[in-house]
Amino acid sequence: MSAFSQYFTGFDYTLSLPMVLLTLFALGVLLIDLMLPVEWKRLNAVTALLGIMFSGAALFLRIQVPYRAAEARGMSLYRFTHGFGGSIAMDSFAIYFFYLFLAAGAITILMSTRYLEVEKENHGEFYALILLSMVGMMGMACGTDLIVLFISLELMAISTYVLVGFLRRDRRSNEASLKYLLLGAFSSGIFAYGLSLLYGLTGSTRLPQIAAMLNGYLATRPTDPILVLALITTATGLLFKIAAVPFHQWAPDAYEGAPTSITGFMSVAGKAAAWALLLRIFLYGIHPLRPLYLPLLVFVAIATMTGGNLAALTQTNLKRLFAYSSIAHVGYMLLGLIAGDQHRVNADGIKGILIYLLVYTFMNLGVFAVITSLRRRDIIGDELDDISGLWFKAPTEAVLMMTFLLSLAGIPPLAGFYGKYFIFLSLIGTGHYALASLAVVYVAVALYYYIKVVNAMFMRPAVDTVPVSLSPAMRVALFVTAVATVGIGLVPDPFIRAATWSLHLAQYAPVAQLLR
Amino acid sequence: MEITTLHYLVVASALFIIGTIGVLTRRNVIIILMSIELILNAVNLNLVAFSRLYGLQGQVFSIFVITDAAAEAAVGLGILIAFFRNKETINADEIDLLKF
Numbered sequence: 303m304s305a306f307s308q309y310f311t312g313f314d315y316t317l318s319l320p321m322v323l324l325t326l327f328a329l330g331v332l333l334i335d336l337m338l339p340v341e342w343k344r345l346n347a348v349t350a351l352l353g354i355m356f357s358g359a360a361l362f363l364r365i366q367v368p369y370r371a372a373e374a375r376g377m378s379l380y381r382f383t384h385g386f387g388g389s390i391a392m393d394s395f396a397i398y399f400f401y402l403f404l405a406a407g408a409i410t411i412l413m414s415t416r417y418l419e420v421e422k423e424n425h426g427e428f429y430a431l432i433l434l435s436m437v438g439m440m441g442m443a444c445g446t447d448l449i450v451l452f453i454s455l456e457l458m459a460i461s462t463y464v465l466v467g468f469l470r471r472d473r474r475s476n477e478a479s480l481k482y483l484l485l486g487a488f489s490s491g492i493f494a495y496g497l498s499l500l501y502g503l504t505g506s507t508r509l510p511q512i513a514a515m516l517n518g519y520l521a522t523r524p525t526d527p528i529l530v531l532a533l534i535t536t537a538t539g540l541l542f543k544i545a546a547v548p549f550h551q552w553a554p555d556a557y558e559g560a561p562t563s564i565t566g567f568m569s570v571a572g573k574a575a576a577w578a579l580l581l582r583i584f585l586y587g588i589h590p591l592r593p594l595y596l597p598l599l600v601f602v603a604i605a606t607m608t609g610g611n612l613a614a615l616t617q618t619n620l621k622r623l624f625a626y627s628s629i630a631h632v633g634y635m636l637l638g639l640i641a642g643d644q645h646r647v648n649a650d651g652i653k654g655i656l657i658y659l660l661v662y663t664f665m666n667l668g669v670f671a672v673i674t675s676l677r678r679r680d681i682i683g684d685e686l687d688d689i690s691g692l693w694f695k696a697p698t699e700a701v702l703m704m705t706f707l708l709s710l711a712g713i714p715p716l717a718g719f720y721g722k723y724f725i726f727l728s729l730i731g732t733g734h735y736a737l738a739s740l741a742v743v744y745v746a747v748a749l750y751y752y753i754k755v756v757n758a759m760f761m762r763p764a765v766d767t768v769p770v771s772l773s774p775a776m777r778v779a780l781f782v783t784a785v786a787t788v789g790i791g792l793v794p795d796p797f798i799r800a801a802t803w804s805l806h807l808a809q810y811a812p813v814a815q816l817l818r
Numbered sequence: 819m820e821i822t823t824l825h826y827l828v829v830a831s832a833l834f835i836i837g838t839i840g841v842l843t844r845r846n847v848i849i850i851l852m853s854i855e856l857i858l859n860a861v862n863l864n865l866v867a868f869s870r871l872y873g874l875q876g877q878v879f880s881i882f883v884i885t886d887a888a889a890e891a892a893v894g895l896g897i898l899i900a901f902f903r904n905k906e907t908i909n910a911d912e913i914d915l916l917k918f
Contacts, residue, residue: 449879456886460893467897476901477915483897484850484910487890488841491857494883495834498864498876502827505872507879555916 310386317385317392319360320400321437327353328433335426343424347415347775350429354408354436361400365392373806388508389447398656398804399443399578402663406571407436409667409779413563413674416773420677421469421561428468432567435461439575446586448497448507451579455493455543458575459486462568466560478559485542485552493539499532500588509587516590525594533591537598540583543576546602546636547609550629554613557625562677562684565621566670569628570663577635577659584639585647593644600640600737607633607744614751620673621684623751624666627710630748631662634725634741641728649805651728656801658721661709661790665718668706668783672699675776678768689755691764699770700759702784707752709787712745717790720798826867833860847908851894858887 315322331349338345369392372382383393390396410432418424438461441454463486467479501507503526504515519529538549545553557565584595610630617623635658641651676683683689693700709716722745729738772780790797833856840853862880869876902908 449875449882452879453882453886456889460889463893463897467900470900471904473904474915476897476904477913479897480847480901480913481916483890483894484841484847484854487851487854487894488857490886490890491837491854491861494858494861495864498861498868498879501872501876501879502864502868505868507875558916 314385316364317383317390319364320357321440323357323360324353324433324437324440327356328430328437331426331430331433335430338426340424343426344415346426346429347411350411350433351408353433354404354411358401358404361397361404366397369394369397384446386450388510389450390441390444391446392444394804394806395578395581396440396444398800399574400440402574402660403436403439403443403571406567406574406663406667407432409671409782410563410567410571412775412779412782413566413667413671414561415775417561417563417674417677421472423469423561428465431461431465435465436571439571439578442575443578443582445579445582446509448501448509448512451582452490452494452497455579456490458572459490459543462486462564462572465564466556466568468561468564472559474559475561476559478556482552482556489539489542489549492535492542496532496534496536496539499528500536503529503532509582512587513590516588520590529591530594533588533594534598536583536588537595540576540580541602544573544580544632545629546632547605547629548602550606550609553629554622554625557628558619558621558684562621562670562674565624566667566674569624569670570659570666573628573632574659574663577655581639581652581655585652589647592647596640596644599636603633603636603640603737604740605633606630606636607741611744611747611751615747617751618686619684620686620689620755623686623755624669627748627751628666630744631658631710633744634658634722637729637734637737637741638725640737641725641732641734643732648728648732650724650731652805653798653801654721654724654728656804657724657798660797660801661717661721661787664783664786664790665706665709665716668702668780668787669710671776671779671783672703672706675699675770675772675780686755686758687765690758690762692759692770694764695767696770699772699780702780703759704756705784705787707756709791711749711752715788715791717787717794719791720794823867823870826863830860830863830867833857833863845910847898847910847913850910851891851898855887855891858883 327349331346334349335346369382372379379393383391385392411429414428418428435458438454438458441450442458445451445454463479463483466482467475469475500512503519504512506512506515542549557569560568607630610626610633614623614626614630617626635655638651638655639647642648673684676688681688692703705716709718712718712722726738726741837853837856837860840856841850844850844853861883865876865880865883898908
């Protein structure tokens, strides 16, 4: 014990309390599940939700409140944020993402309870794995050390492989899980190779030190092939994780085969976590390399918008359609990182990415909540035909679905508009007119396939007349996502302020300069 | 001849390239998993070689990578068994239910 306290203080554990609590509750779910009879399995969802509530409370009371108090008194924030010898940084950026993951995890659990009963796969492991993958995501958002970041990434990824294959008797689920595992593990390997080269070039696994060393390195040897190789392998791994074209092939398959609520979870929380990791590495770790990676990002962003939007046009499976649509959204978000000049990233662009991730969480989870609720004993409910005539069977759901779809398309009074607004603003502000116009053209293309779904719901006759029944938990999930989608659209100021606050990273002098 | 850090790096990059080619060209899922292990071992070799220059951090990282590789192999083989039970094949070309 005494040998241990030499390295870790109580404060380190306070900083990691949200993650520790989630881990404990995940283990608790696993233990309690053994003692529950089949008809009581719903209690697992309650335990998991309790864990998320405790974690959120710990985040607010033990991390956010002291942080804001220190901020208000103008104290040096480094001491309040860095734990484990500087391996994790619970700064405003991490806090923002933590709330996002907690919200996404809670909504996913609410969506899953009835769905798992219909699938006859109601096991406690499901909820435990969701909590554990959330711990991984949190580590990706708050890590500032390559080891922490890599381990968190793998914790999230391995939990998600299992969740995708959770419907053991379903061939599509098996196949999706296997494809996701092979490509995910391959990309992790490439990413780890990049990290090992970065360590070799700079002699440190801490992002701030890496940035400082790279600055010096660039001054003497600007185009060292090993440097380029390290950049390319690291970037490839990250772009795989956010599913950017040409590294996107796993996404449609994994999204289609996965249990529907998990498709929603992967496409919002998993994506937000991958973005948090990408922003940490690109902005803190390797931002001196910006002149080198900028052309790469421009190419990938254009390819992603093109590939995602054009492939979505012809899809007839809803989950696959929204997989391609989520690829297209990644393309828009990448533009936020491109905005800026050769050496500086534009603050509005990064703010746009953060707001985009927040609103995308609610609107996309809402879409998948509606698709999940269509699952019944004999109907999978993920084909376009299954949703046709929804207006005549379940008018409330049809209207909610239309709201989410219009928000995804970026129609002004809804939340989705603000994500795109800030990104386009930053592009125009920094003179990327061609990219901005191209993105606007693709927004119009995207409207076509979103309206195609609306058209099916309202204009086509229903294939059957069986009413859609909603579990109470699903009602809550739909209510929360709908209120957030409309609410953020009508009252965007607090959320824009939160995103701006999350970029107040005074403790990182180089990044503060970049963003100014 | 003295063995320098560079020699280790060359071996590691050879392993990485062999692993990558294996993942891209092989059709047997188990061999693909083995190729992924080769890539992760290339990472380990890199990390340990660099830690000769910079201290222990690289070796600590490599222990985590080894652990991660074990977890990935366990989950991977588990998923492969679930897949084999339903489909009776481990040929990557026959994983074809999900496509356009």
